[in-house]
Amino acid sequence: MKKNGISKSVVKRLPRYYRYLGELLNAGVERISSGELSKRMNVTASQIRQDLNNFGGFGQQGYGYNVRYLREEIGKILGLTETHNMIIIGAGRIGRALANYPFDKYGFHTIGIFDRDPELKDMEVKDLHVMMNEELPSFINSHHIDIAILAIPKESATEMAPFLCENGIKAFMNFSATDLNGILPKDVIVEHVHLSESLMKLSYNLNLKKTDDDDVS
Amino acid sequence: MKKNGISKSVVKRLPRYYRYLGELLNAGVERISSGELSKRMNVTASQIRQDLNNFGGFGQQGYGYNVRYLREEIGKILGLTETHNMIIIGAGRIGRALANYPFDKYGFHTIGIFDRDPELKDMEVKDLHVMMNEELPSFINSHHIDIAILAIPKESATEMAPFLCENGIKAFMNFSATDLNGILPKDVIVEHVHLSESLMKLSYNLNLKKTDDDDVS
DNA sequence: TAGATTGTTAATCGATTAACAATC
DNA sequence: TAGATTGTTAATCGATTAACAATC
Numbered sequence: 001m002k003k004n005g006i007s008k009s010v011v012k013r014l015p016r017y018y019r020y021l022g023e024l025l026n027a028g029v030e031r032i033s034s035g036e037l038s039k040r041m042n043v044t045a046s047q048i049r050q051d052l053n054n055f056g057g058f059g060q061q062g063y064g065y066n067v068r069y070l071r072e073e074i075g076k077i078l079g080l081t082e083t084h085n086m087i088i089i090g091a092g093r094i095g096r097a098l099a100n101y102p103f104d105k106y107g108f109h110t111i112g113i114f115d116r117d118p119e120l121k122d123m124e125v126k127d128l129h130v131m132m133n134e135e136l137p138s139f140i141n142s143h144h145i146d147i148a149i150l151a152i153p154k155e156s157a158t159e160m161a162p163f164l165c166e167n168g169i170k171a172f173m174n175f176s177a178t179d180l181n182g183i184l185p186k187d188v189i190v191e192h193v194h195l196s197e198s199l200m201k202l203s204y205n206l207n208l209k210k211t212d213d214d215d216v217s
Numbered sequence: 218m219k220k221n222g223i224s225k226s227v228v229k230r231l232p233r234y235y236r237y238l239g240e241l242l243n244a245g246v247e248r249i250s251s252g253e254l255s256k257r258m259n260v261t262a263s264q265i266r267q268d269l270n271n272f273g274g275f276g277q278q279g280y281g282y283n284v285r286y287l288r289e290e291i292g293k294i295l296g297l298t299e300t301h302n303m304i305i306i307g308a309g310r311i312g313r314a315l316a317n318y319p320f321d322k323y324g325f326h327t328i329g330i331f332d333r334d335p336e337l338k339d340m341e342v343k344d345l346h347v348m349m350n351e352e353l354p355s356f357i358n359s360h361h362i363d364i365a366i367l368a369i370p371k372e373s374a375t376e377m378a379p380f381l382c383e384n385g386i387k388a389f390m391n392f393s394a395t396d397l398n399g400i401l402p403k404d405v406i407v408e409h410v411h412l413s414e415s416l417m418k419l420s421y422n423l424n425l426k427k428t429d430d431d432d433v434s
Numbered sequence: 435t436a437g438a439t440t441g442t443t444a445a446t447c448g449a450t451t452a453a454c455a456a457t458c
Numbered sequence: 459t460a461g462a463t464t465g466t467t468a469a470t471c472g473a474t475t476a477a478c479a480a481t482c
Contacts, residue, residue: 007472009472014418014421015414019414033439035439040398041396045439045475046475046476049440049441049442050441050473050475052441053440059439059441060481061438062437062440062481063438063439063482064438064440065440077424080417084423093310093313094314097310098412101412103412103413105413106416106417108420147416147423170426171419171422173416177236179258179259181259189426191415191416191418191419194232195318196232196322196323197232199323199364199408200232200296200323201228201229202364203296203301203325203363206301206364206387206406207295207296209404226449227449250462250463251464261451263450263453264449264451266463266464266466267449267451267465267466269465274464276464277458277464278457278462278465279458279461279463280462280463280464282464
């Protein structure tokens, strides 16, 4: 197995580069130097060059980087040249909102949304109809699913995630308040979105600022 | 101004400690050692002790940490002892889903939801009625708002965020695909939730795994 | 060619882990 | 008291920044 030499910090920055390059492209900018980009993105030019050179030399001395080309290359690295099929587990407000979210723009297509509540069966969500959890195994079996989005409470998530793995799911975007620790095969990929914890970080910083301001006065 | 000596990496872990301690408390666990907690959380015991000792000595040699006490102290550090009022900008699916999200559990109360679309005016969302953006200044003025959640597209966000700052907002939870770079006062706090970029990270890792698997076969 | 800017090596900085004396 | 486990210092590791030779 090829060892993965790229650090998480670098990978986390790739989508951000991709986004800025997209904006530049839209603005009709043809080329950009690491120095210019660093100013826009509020990072060091050094970091940009280091990050990119993990994957190859995409620039040219004396010229900089071709915006379109660099964006395409980062897209390839991120796997955005292929489309990804997703299912959403949970047809509550969050699940439905995510089904309507414009992920298609980047090739992430939601092709199924599931719930356990019979009341929601067949409910129309975007261009889909809510299916029951019992239908999951056969659906997964007959479609190629890359990602399952868990839009359910943590109790359901700890139950559903292993079940989905048994049925072949290899990657999750998890909105529930659990890390799914120790209940999934080690090769399964999980991306957590802990909304409450994001608010807590905000709260911490607000609290900090308040204390600082008090010191000043 | 008291300089903030706590690193972002540490702060990011605090809500997670808080969550695990809450689970332990619910499970009736009275005390826990850094070693025990480290196993559950998949971090080193050293890191836990280092992290906590940034804020004070909450443990006791030979005993460990009292779960209830430690959780309370982390709650204080995170500012969860006070309630926070929030407004949601954007009454689309995401905005409405967030209005119904159980943030109240941690003292984050949504007291207003706004949109620019007259069609949505007065629409019922949870226990609220959608207000128009024009009403924002007077609403902010007559209520104490800690956080504004931006559940709008990036074009609207780059317009609304500075406007909200002018009207006294000091912290944002930003769901739009922009960093709001350079358009806000430096003391304003922003927490970004870039959902598309989370999917891209997933995609990167899926891509990586696929390549690795190919090497093996 | 001269100027600009990359790719890359070396230096610095910060975060994580290890170790252990203090102490409950 | 002896055993356990913290708080904290020291060592290691990794990530970021600086510097500069290569080169377009």
